[in-house]
Amino acid sequence: MSDRVLIEGLAVDAVIGVYDWEREIQQRLELDLTLAWDNRTPGHSDRVDDALDYAAVTATVRDWFADNQPELLEAAGEALAALIRDRFGVPGVRLVIRKPGILPGVRNVGVVIERGSLA
Numbered sequence: 001m002s003d004r005v006l007i008e009g010l011a012v013d014a015v016i017g018v019y020d021w022e023r024e025i026q027q028r029l030e031l032d033l034t035l036a037w038d039n040r041t042p043g044h045s046d047r048v049d050d051a052l053d054y055a056a057v058t059a060t061v062r063d064w065f066a067d068n069q070p071e072l073l074e075a076a077g078e079a080l081a082a083l084i085r086d087r088f089g090v091p092g093v094r095l096v097i098r099k100p101g102i103l104p105g106v107r108n109v110g111v112v113i114e115r116g117s118l119a
């Protein structure tokens, strides 16, 4: 099954970073999520209850960053992947988390976290 639900360019302001000055500010992160989901059932029923509701997943990501202040992008990715899989029963998650403009002369830094099956 190669069906997916996508959330691209999710912008969130978060307290995140290793250095003292980063603990005092909010920084913009940009996330892309690729979520394994069998879209045949909602495709036939036309019911959001059968779908992986991307609005609900987006709200979960925003709420997590409101409640947590990780140091590393990796820590955010690991926790979010586990939370999304657990809460929504998603079999596989690919998360890209970008921190734009943090390094001079570099457009984006970021991490990719893949957990579960995206086969």
Ligand SMILES: Nc1nc2c(c(=O)[nH]1)N=C([C@H](O)[C@@H](O)CO)CN2
Pocket (backbone or CB within 6 Å): 016, 017, 018, 019, 022, 071, 072, 073, 074, 099, 102
């Ligand atoms: N692999 C990572 N490297 C770094 C991270 C990170 O989250 N993952 N973070 C930082 C600092 O917080 C950076 O954003 C500012 O220099 C450094 N390296």
